[in-house]
Amino acid sequence: MTDRTELEQEIAVEQRHLDRVYTRLAELRQAAVRAESDGYRLARVGNFGALVERDAMVFHAAQRRHLLDTEHEGLVFGRLDLHSQQVLHVGRLGIRDETAGTLVVDWRAPAAAPFYRATPAQPLGVVRRRMIQSTGERVTGIEDDLLDPAAASPEMTTVGDGALLAALSQATGRGMRDIVATIQREQDEAIRSPGSGVTVVSGGPGTGKTAVALHRAAYLLYTDRSRYAGGGILVVGPSAVFVEYIGSVLPSLGEETATLAALGGLFPGVTATRTDPAEVAAVKGSLRMRRVLERAARDTAPGAPDELRLLYRGELLRVDRRELNAIRDRALRRGARRNEVRRVGFDGVFAALWAQARRLGIPGLPQQRAFEEELADRTDFREFLKAWWPRLHPRHVLAWLAQPERLRRYAADVLSADEVRLLGDAYRAGDSTVGLTVADVALLDELDALLGRPMKPARPRRDPFQLAGGVRELSTFADRQRAARQAARQRPEDYREYTHVVVDESQDVSPMQWRMIGRRGRLASWTVVGDPAQTAWTGDPAELARARDHALGRRPRHHFTLTTNYRNPAEIFAVAAAEIRRVDPDLPLPIAVRSTGVDPVRLTVPPAELETTVLAAVNALLAEVPGTVGVVTPVPRRAEVAGWLDGLDAPRLQVVTSLEAKGMEYDGVVLVAPGEIRAEPGSGVRTLYVALSRATQRLTTVDLTG
Secondary structure, three states: OOOHHHHHHHHHHHHHHHHHHHHHHHHHHHHHHHHHHHHHHHHHHOOHHHHHHHHHHHHHHHHHHHHHHHOOOOOEEEEEEEOOOOEEEEEOOOEEOOOOOEEEEEOOOHHHHHHHHOOOOOOOOEEEEEEEEEEOOEEEEEEEEEOOHHHOOOOOOOOOOOHHHHHHOOOOOOOOOOOHHHOOHHHHHHHOOOOOOEEEEEEOOOOOHHHHHHHHHHHHHHHOHHHHHHHOEEEEEOOHHHHHHHOOHHHHOOOOOOEEEEHHHOOOOOOOOEOOOHHHHHHHHOOOHHHHHHHHHHOOOOOOOOOEEEEEOOEEEEEOHHHHHHHHHHHOOOOOOHHHHHHHHHHHHHHHHHHHHHHHOOOOOOOHHHHHHHHHOOHHHHHHHHHHOOOOOHHHHHHHHHOHHHHHHHHOOOOOHHHHHHHHHHHHHOOOOOOOEHHHHHHHHHHHHHHOOOOOOOOOOOOOOEOHHHOEOOOOHHHHHHHHHHHHHOOOOOOOOOOEEEEOOHHHOOHHHHHHHHHOOOOOEEEEEEOHHHOOOOOOHHHHHHHHHHHHOOOOEEEEEEOEEOOOOHHHHHHHHHHHOOOOOOOOOOEEOOOOOOOOEEEEEOHHHHHHHHHHHHHHHHHHOOOOEEEEEOHHHHHHHHHHOOOOOOOOEEEEEOOOOOOOOEEEEEEEOHHHHHOOOOOHHHHHHHHHOOEEEEEEEEEEOO
């Protein structure tokens, strides 16, 4: 064990350097504030060039000041002692002193790569690697790895049992912990892989797949900001719980421009959190649903009139069902989108009425254009057109699947009788306003592509300085330029031109969901991370592979496999590994590299004692671990278990379903009714494998007897 005096001496060494860093940070911030003020004073020159120069100075100074403010906490987290006798400190932000000497190297810079990649086998010129923990501006702890003992000087001191294991033993906090300082070589290689093409990262629980995905997004923004910030980076996660969990990570890495979205929130105006049973999700996620939805998108709307009868100048004009259907079919030529060709359908009705009026030889019949204008002025005719060819939202058409006769027609020769029954029961059981599930969101997106959107006149952009009554607010040139830049950065709600797309927990993305994500990444490079062993998808694997390949296109692919489980102690992962071996005995699993010496607690109780036992187990973990405690339940039990814990005032506590637990981690986990999760059809064992591998410190399972 390291002598306490040596530890204190080394902490003091790092504290002196950290003091220099924060002193310099304060100087840089003050310089940014002065530059901002100096920029405004340039306006006194009075010419246009001075105004432009002022705006540029103010804009860049404000950006710099914001960056320095946001990176204040935990700014320096590592140190490298190199063979060359050079010492490099690694942190969130690159900082130089007043003589341009390096005080801190940005973690994304090439010079910082050995901090992540160096190993005793390949030290990469690193003698000692040090991890530095701090709170505010005070160093609180250090841990060293001596990577090349032969090159170490006699006076070099090493402290602690190793940086990585120390970091992984710390509490995680409410959000996903910042593991910039714990990325290891295999993770770092994936993070720094080429920006073009598709980077595919696979690995078992706890191998840092999510950390790799998020740090890769930050790395790409650092290396080519104009490209990736300009086009945008989209990060797609499996659930809203997961997106909230990772929400603070990119800002903590100095990046705030990426868009985070759950699969249930990719379609504009919809946020779905409910999940379908596995067998229903398999039907909704199948590519065969495309054919079902294509038929629905071309069908007559419910309640639409099947005949037009119009009295014109004493003569009855009539268009029957057969002719109306023919007009609609001609308008909906192959590839035509219903909402976009609405006018074509109307023109077909006008043409049919005009031809009929001419055949009848109506006296005083005007020219065709005047005839159409005359009809268009009639309220009864306009109401007919709106009812016969209404503007349709995807939710309207999706709701038609709840009608048995329509669903049978749409699904004929596409879905089996059992699949039609499952789908029909699911839609008839759901409420039309709140019943959407995560799987439905991809169907809405497909319908949106099939229906199209009606053309709308462009709205003039509102002047942000226009007040009521036409009065203009007094503003500076810089104010107006800043507003113009902000307007240019604003993307539409349904933006689809991302430069890079990150898909986390990709093993659970269905074929229809791949189509949805693919529409937003047609111009993008990709990072795809996942673990096939954790998949909850029970549909056709070949169909899934086709959909994924179609979304990713023919871009070159770079594959990386993560093999080390940093999250779970060996005692906990052994339980999870035994579970997955039930269905795949030969599956290669990651190696858990640390041990706590504490075995998981396994409890089995009668149903009548489940509530009190779970409550006691949760209270015990809250007392044992300083960080977060997750209570993982079977999907149907979530509300029930959450009710049992309502009385606990513990911000560190979170209740999630076994599906919501994907990608999450907690210091302590209470797993409720694992037998019920295992018994779920299709993917029960794999889902339980996920739930068992969420804990970083303690695991308690509470199962039912019988």
